[in-house]
Structures are given as structure tokens and as C-alpha cells.
Amino acid sequence: MFNTTAWNRIRYGLYAPVYDLVAERAFRGARRTALGQVTWQPGMRVLLVGAGTGLDLPWLPRDIELHAGDLSPTMVRRLEQRAEAQGRDVQPQVMDAECLAYPDDHFDVVVMHLILAVMPDPARGLAEARRVLKPDGQLCVMDKFQTDDHPAGLVRHGLNALTSAIATDITRQARPLLEAAGFVIEQDTPVMMGSLVRALLAR
Numbered sequence: 001m002f003n004t005t006a007w008n009r010i011r012y013g014l015y016a017p018v019y020d021l022v023a024e025r026a027f028r029g030a031r032r033t034a035l036g037q038v039t040w041q042p043g044m045r046v047l048l049v050g051a052g053t054g055l056d057l058p059w060l061p062r063d064i065e066l067h068a069g070d071l072s073p074t075m076v077r078r079l080e081q082r083a084e085a086q087g088r089d090v091q092p093q094v095m096d097a098e099c100l101a102y103p104d105d106h107f108d109v110v111v112m113h114l115i116l117a118v119m120p121d122p123a124r125g126l127a128e129a130r131r132v133l134k135p136d137g138q139l140c141v142m143d144k145f146q147t148d149d150h151p152a153g154l155v156r157h158g159l160n161a162l163t164s165a166i167a168t169d170i171t172r173q174a175r176p177l178l179e180a181a182g183f184v185i186e187q188d189t190p191v192m193m194g195s196l197v198r199a200l201l202a203r
Helices: 004-036 073-085 122-132 154-166 174-180
Strands: 045-049 065-070 090-094 107-113 133-144 185-192 197-202
Touching: 004 073, 004 107, 004 133, 004 185, 004 197, 045 122, 065 073, 073 090, 107 122, 122 133, 122 174, 133 174, 174 185, 174 197
Parallel strands: 045 065, 045 107, 065 090, 107 133
Antiparallel strands: 133 197, 185 197
């Protein structure tokens, strides 16, 4: 049986050397908008899930306790280098977003940027995010989503067979996923390519 998690670890390790060239400038504004929707307080404990090379770091407050993880060891090493260069205190680790190594009710904010569309089981990933969030915690999501009004059609599903193998699933819907996981969406902002890329804040 095909192991999507193992394939993701391999392919993002391969993508790591060029990831910043592709994703830094393209998603800079979207990251800033998404993180700007969070109600920040000094001392918050924050988790970046699928943190990649740490491209969210410039848009995060400095007076927080920051944890970060990614499935790819290569990505985590680059994140550590970025954090050191920016003088950021980050606690990084190699981590599967569908099985977080943290206790229940541990974080004030969980950030999931550009991960829900690539993880094998986004429902499981969101269940883990909810588990580690405090009861009043905030979930910050930014990703590519199919419209919530209706599921993807045959053409989009056909194209998805290619895009999901090399980059991302283009058939996932934000509101059904988040609401099924027990989250209440407070903000839902289109940030790129019309409404294809959205920034959502949920509790």
C-alpha cells in the first residue's frame, strides 16, 4: 500500500533547497494576513505545524514561546538556521502533524499554513490540533481550498490525481473540514488567486 506520509517526507526533503525561492515571495502577504488575524498576547505558547523552513517567523511576535515541527528533517534544519539568523528562540523538531508529541490543552495558538492540502488525513491532523489547543485556543489556517459551496467535479478530481502527487490536493474544502473537527470559524479571508487561497481563524 502506498505510504503518503513517507512520500511527503521524501519529496519535501528534495524540495527544501528550492522551497524558499518558490514559496517565500509568493505567500508572503498571505502569511502576514493570516497571522494578523490572530489575537496575540505576550507569553502565548504557539505551535507551527508543518513549519517548513520557517517562513512564518518574520510575521510572529517575539514575546511568545514558539514551537515548530515539520515531517522533513531537511526542512527542520533550514528552519533552525533561519531562526538563528533572525535571533529567534524556537523549539523545533521533526514531527508528524497527524500524531503530535504534545500533551492535551497545551497551546494557545496552533498555526497550520500550507499543510492541510498536503497531509494524507487532514481530519486527523485537525483532530490533533484541537487536542493540543487550550479550550480557548486559536487555530490559524492558510491554504488552498476548493469552494465550500459544492464538492470538486470530475475534471478537478482528474487534475488532482497529478497535483496531489507532486504538490498539493486541490479538492479539499475548508469549512467542512474545520467544522467537522469541532472548530468555530471566526474569520475567513481570501488572500490569493481570488478565493483559492484563504486565511481562516477558528476556535
